[in-house]
Each structure stands twice: as structure tokens, then as C-alpha cells.
Amino acid sequence: MELCSITGLRGKVSVPGDKSISHRCIMFGSISEGITEVHNFLKGADCLATIRCFRTMGIDIEENDDTIIVHGKGLHGLSAPTDILDAGNSGTTARLLSGILAGQTFESKLSGDESLNSRPMKRIMVPLTQMGANISSILRNGCAPLYISPGRLHGIHYDSPVASAQVKSCILLAGLYAEGTTFITEPTLSRNHTELMLKEFGANIRSSHALDSTKVTASISPCRELYGQKITVPGDISSAAYFIAAGLIVPDSEILIENVGINPTRAGILKVCEDMGGDITLLNERIEGGEKIADILVRTSKLHGTTVEGDIIPTLIDEIPVIAVMAAMAEGTTVIKDAEELKVKETDRIETVTDNLKAMGCDVTPAGDGMIINGGRLQGASIHTLLDHRIAMAFSIAALVAEGNTKILDSKCVDVSYPTFYDTFEQLL
Numbered sequence: 001m002e003l004c005s006i007t008g009l010r011g012k013v014s015v016p017g018d019k020s021i022s023h024r025c026i027m028f029g030s031i032s033e034g035i036t037e038v039h040n041f042l043k044g045a046d047c048l049a050t051i052r053c054f055r056t057m058g059i060d061i062e063e064n065d066d067t068i069i070v071h072g073k074g075l076h077g078l079s080a081p082t083d084i085l086d087a088g089n090s091g092t093t094a095r096l097l098s099g100i101l102a103g104q105t106f107e108s109k110l111s112g113d114e115s116l117n118s119r120p121m122k123r124i125m126v127p128l129t130q131m132g133a134n135i136s137s138i139l140r141n142g143c144a145p146l147y148i149s150p151g152r153l154h155g156i157h158y159d160s161p162v163a164s165a166q167v168k169s170c171i172l173l174a175g176l177y178a179e180g181t182t183f184i185t186e187p188t189l190s191r192n193h194t195e196l197m198l199k200e201f202g203a204n205i206r207s208s209h210a211l212d213s214t215k216v217t218a219s220i221s222p223c224r225e226l227y228g229q230k231i232t233v234p235g236d237i238s239s240a241a242y243f244i245a246a247g248l249i250v251p252d253s254e255i256l257i258e259n260v261g262i263n264p265t266r267a268g269i270l271k272v273c274e275d276m277g278g279d280i281t282l283l284n285e286r287i288e289g290g291e292k293i294a295d296i297l298v299r300t301s302k303l304h305g306t307t308v309e310g311d312i313i314p315t316l317i318d319e320i321p322v323i324a325v326m327a328a329m330a331e332g333t334t335v336i337k338d339a340e341e342l343k344v345k346e347t348d349r350i351e352t353v354t355d356n357l358k359a360m361g362c363d364v365t366p367a368g369d370g371m372i373i374n375g376g377r378l379q380g381a382s383i384h385t386l387l388d389h390r391i392a393m394a395f396s397i398a399a400l401v402a403e404g405n406t407k408i409l410d411s412k413c414v415d416v417s418y419p420t421f422y423d424t425f426e427q428l429l
């Protein structure tokens with residue numbers, strides 16, 4: 001994809017359904033009794049991988065133009081997979097599914113693409129093993145492919161060293177199949193879609209701030225069954241983030257992004273934009289299906305640097321590449337810290353973000369847990385996405401304000417989370 005600078009992005013857009021929620025609709029629907037009907041499902045490669053995995057375990061999932069119908073078979077209705085379960089590029093598929101597989105009475109193997117098979121799985125293997133699961137890394141390198149065989153699960157108190165919704169969700173899902181109650185504590189609150197949604201599906205799940213108030217816990221006890229639901233997936237704030245950034249940095253722009261999920265555990269980017277002096281207004285705020293939703297109006301703004309650190313990090317972890325692009329166009333210095341988790345995303349995003357910003361002429365210094373960016377001007381460059389969808393999209397926004405042409409290599413990788421990304425852009429031009 002070749003892009004150049006523009007001005008005046010104006011109009012209304014809506015973004016595809018939330019990726020995290022779309023995955024969970026398929027997973028929870030498959031292990032529920034009855035039908036789960038999903039509207040505004042994200043048909044990105046990651047969520048399609050989740051569908052594929054559950055079909056491999058005997059679940060009938062209908063894909064229509066505007067709905068997905070999951071014919072759930074109940075908590076104990078999955079059948080032994082007919083093939084190796086292929087999670088593709090999706091960490092959410094691999095880690096959440098492992099929690100479900102640990103509680104089954106059949107063996108399974110789970111694998112993914114090169115990127116996924118190099119991401120850490122010990123973070124789920126350790127707590128699952130403590131729960132009595134039999135899970136191992138086939139190549140003994142702490143990564144997928146994973147082999148999971150039946151085990152007798154029991155509840156544990158797990159004090160997670162990382163604020164990760166994938167780890168938390170994996171343990172909670174295994175907890176559905178464990179004897180007794182499973183508790184998880186995390187250093188700061190990660191996205192809570194699993195807690196909100198499993199409650200709707202009928203699970204015995206609770207979440208609360210722990211007594212020392214710096215830690216957050218969730219607990220789950222087994223239940224007899226979960227029950228299919230009708231769900232409308234809100235627009236993905238992680239996809240909206242690219243249009244928020246474009247609206248703020250492209251001169252003479254005004255963009256209305258409709259129906260975006262603004263769950264506080266996901267909406268850190270809004271706070272950062274505000275801290276940077278961004279003109280953002282939330283309109284039509286409402287709650288649908290337990291999730292907060294709003295339309296977001298963004299206007300071109302003169303941004304200034306800020307510090308992004310601490311508890312806010314898990315609420316914007318996937319938006320850091322595009323926040324870095326905004327910082328590169330802001331006046332002054334932006335410091336991003338406490339974000340070492342960036343290193344274990346689809347690529348090492350400290351490296352991919354800073355290398356590509358440098359290629360565009362930005363004064364940026366990588367750090368062990370983030371980066372320091374001195375705002376200024378950007379020049380066109382060839383962007384090495386390393387097949388990371390968020391790098392492709394973040395640097396497509398950078399291209400819109402850079403002098404000269406920018407080439408996004410392997411831009412097709414946007415299909416992972418936002419197959420219509422470039423079409424939506426054209427709508428605004």
C-alpha cells in the first residue's frame with residue numbers, strides 16, 4: 001500500500017465489531033446450551049481462527065451476512081478435535097482456548113503461525129498446571145504448539161505477575177471445569193469482557209478490587225450449564241483508535257466514529273488524547289449488553305507531549321503504536337513506560353514502532369519498558385510491518401502527515417483485525 005499526505009478527513013465512519021468480544025461470543029456460545037446469536041461480529045482473520053477451532057471440535061457455527069449463529073453444545077459438548085487446532089496469528093484464541101481445552105476429557109494439540117508460536121505460553125501453562133491440567137510445549141520452548149491431555153482440575157488462588165486479560169480469561173475458563181473456586185489476582189485491571197460476558201451466560205463469576213486496592217481479583221465456581229445469548233458487539237475502540245489519531249493530526253479534519261465500545265478497561269486512549277490536548281467529544285453515551293458505548297467526535301488539534309505510564313497501560317496496550325505516531329507529531333516529549341508487555345505482542349512492538357518511527361525521521365529512543373519520543377515532523381519511508389496488523393495501521397496514519405510517499409509493506413496483514421481498514425479510509429477522502 002502506497003500512501004501520501006492529505007488534509008481534510010471529514011465524515012462519519014463506523015468501525016467493525018470488537019475483536020476481544022467477538023472471540024468470546026464464539027467461545028462462550030460454543031460451550032453454552034442453545035443458540036448464541038451474534039450481531040456486528042468481527043470477521044477478521046483472528047476471530048475466524050476461533051470459529052475454525054470450534055468447528056474442528058464439532059460445533060456448528062453459521063456465518064451469515066449480518067449474524068453469526070453458534071449452535072452451542074453445553075459445557076461438556078465439545079468433541080475431540082478432528083485436526084490440530086490452528087489459532088493462526090491470534091494470542092487470544094490460543095490462550096483462552098487452552099483454558100477450555102484443559103477441562104476436556106479429550107486430547108488436543110494447538111498451534112499457530114510463526115509469530116504466535118514464538119509468543120510466551122508459560123504464562124498460562126504455569127497456572128493451568130497448578131490447577132491440575134496436563135499442558136506442555138511440544139518443542140519444550142515455552143511456546144505453542146501445545147499438547148493438552150485430560151486432567152482433574154481444582155480451583156487455585158493465582159496471583160498473576162502480569163495484567164493480562166488473556167491469562168485471566170484462560171484461568172477463569174479452566175475454572176468452569178475445576179472443583180472448587182478459582183481466584184485470580186492481577187496487578188492492575190486488564191480488560192474485563194470475560195467477567196462481564198460470562199456473567200450474562202450464567203456463570204458463577206465475581207470480580208472485585210482486592211482489599212489492598214492495588215490488586216484486582218476475579219473468581220469463578222463451576223456451574224451446571226451456561227446459556228446461549230443474543231449479543232450485539234460494540235465497535236472496536238482499538239480500530240477506532242486509528243481514526244481518532246487521524247482526526248487529531250491530519251489538518252482540517254472532523255470525524256465522527258459511531259458505536260464505539262468505551263469500556264473503561266479499554267478506553268485509556270481517550271484519556272491520553274485528552275492529556276495531549278486533543279479535541280474529542282463523546283456523544284450519545286449509553287450502555288448496551290453491559291458494555292459502555294458512545295459516538296466519538298474528533299477534530300484536528302495541536303497536540304503536546306505527555307507521559308503514559310502505570311495503571312492506564314493495560315487499558316491502551318494495543319493502541320500504543322498509534323499513540324506513538326501521535327506523539328511523533330506532537331510538540332515536546334512523550335514518555336511511554338511500564339509497557340514491557342509490548343515486547344510479546346504480534347511483534348516486539350517497542351522495536352517495530354521505534355524502528356519505523358526512526359525510518360520516518362522521528363527522534364525516538366527505545367527503552368526496556370517503552371520509548372521516549374520527541375515530536376517533530378515525519379518523512380515518508382518504507383514501513384516494515386513484519387506482518388503486524390497494528391503496525392500497518394498505525395503507520396498508515398503516520399503516512400497521512402508525512403512529507404513524501406510512504407510504502408506500507410505487507411499491508412494485507414490488516415486483515416487480522418480490520419479487513420476493511422483501507423476502504424473505511426476512502427470513505428473519508
Ligand code: S3P
Binds near residue numbers: 021091164166190191
Ligand atoms: C486481549 C488481551 C490483550 C490484548 C489482545 C486481546 C483479549 O492481550 O493485547 O489484543 O482479548 O483478552 P494480553 O492479555 O496479552 O495483554
